[in-house]
Amino acid sequence: MKLAISGKGGVGKTTLTSLLAYTFVDQGYNVLAIDADPSPCLGDALGFPRELLQGLTPIAEMGDLIEERTGAKPGTYGGVFKMNPRVDDIPDKFSATYRGIKLLELGAVKMGGSGCICAESVLLKQLVSIILLQRNEVVLMDMYAGVEHLGRATSDMVDALLIVAEPTARSLGTAAQIKQLATDIKIPRLYLVGSKVASQADREFITTNSPGLPVIGFLSADPAVLNADRERKPVYDLSPTLAQQAREIVAALQTIQ
Numbered sequence: 001m002k003l004a005i006s007g008k009g010g011v012g013k014t015t016l017t018s019l020l021a022y023t024f025v026d027q028g029y030n031v032l033a034i035d036a037d038p039s040p041c042l043g044d045a046l047g048f049p050r051e052l053l054q055g056l057t058p059i060a061e062m063g064d065l066i067e068e069r070t071g072a073k074p075g076t077y078g079g080v081f082k083m084n085p086r087v088d089d090i091p092d093k094f095s096a097t098y099r100g101i102k103l104l105e106l107g108a109v110k111m112g113g114s115g116c117i118c119a120e121s122v123l124l125k126q127l128v129s130i131i132l133l134q135r136n137e138v139v140l141m142d143m144y145a146g147v148e149h150l151g152r153a154t155s156d157m158v159d160a161l162l163i164v165a166e167p168t169a170r171s172l173g174t175a176a177q178i179k180q181l182a183t184d185i186k187i188p189r190l191y192l193v194g195s196k197v198a199s200q201a202d203r204e205f206i207t208t209n210s211p212g213l214p215v216i217g218f219l220s221a222d223p224a225v226l227n228a229d230r231e232r233k234p235v236y237d238l239s240p241t242l243a244q245q246a247r248e249i250v251a252a253l254q255t256i257q
């Protein structure tokens with residue numbers, strides 16, 4: 001299964017991604033977790049040891065690799081470079097693995113205006129395409145408040161896009177914008193995940209104000225998320241409630257497939 005996770009900043013995308021990752025690991029799958037946030041923190045949420053994370057460089061910051069593969073220096077525009085750089089070896093070579101989860105950090109592409117084509121973005125787009133087309137493990141993409149790494153060509157390789165929203169009008173407004181972007185590139189299945197819900201009223205607020213997206217599950221507001229952060233442990237290990245809710249979301253997704 002290949003899932004992308006999007007939503008407004010701070011709603012709980014990384015928390016959800018980490019919970020889903022360990023749910024799939026418990027089911028016996030290998031997981032490739034992609035941190036597409038420009039300031040990566042999925043590794044921490046997954047409880048990766050510091051030494052492993054220190055050895056990890058976001059792909060967008062690997063200047064020599066980008067130049068070797070695309071034929072152009074990162075950050076340069078208008079030059080001639082390969083539009084189909086070799087990337088198939090990158091997930092295994094430049095990732096860190098812990099408890100059955102392979103973590104790849106994409107890093108930030110410094111965009112020089114809309115529609116810019118620079119070496120880093122060509123390499124990352126190709127990388128995401130190849131991951132969606134060729135990898136046979138579960139793929140989870142923790143994205144930013146958008147779907148920028150997904151292109152029309154590979155959008156149908158994503159089994160579902162999970163849009164995370166809190167019980168707030170703003171995060172549901174962002175969910176509506178993401179829905180529009182995702183619909184434009186024809187991602188086939190879009191679902192809303194309600195995050196940080198503390199009451200039945202919260203659940204109802206999300207369901208009632210969903211921008212026409214079916215709600216596939218809820219994650220409770222749980223102080224264990226804060227404790228997990230402080231103790232550098234995966235929240236999956238600390239919160240039976242959230243782990244159970246993640247299993248329910250995975251079960252619902254597996255029914256739909």
Ligand SMILES: Nc1ncnc2c1ncn2[C@@H]1O[C@H](COP(=O)(O)OP(=O)(O)O)[C@@H](O)[C@H]1O
Nearest residue numbers: 009010011012013014015196220221222225226
């Ligand atoms: N279910 C939850 N219960 C309580 N706090 C949460 C929950 N999910 C996320 N948080 C808190 O919200 C903040 C943002 O969470 P995070 O998963 O990093 O969001 P995002 O990846 O969308 O920016 C963090 O401080 C986290 O501790």
Ligand SMILES: [Mg+2]
Nearest residue numbers: 013014037041
């Ligand atoms: Mg995040």
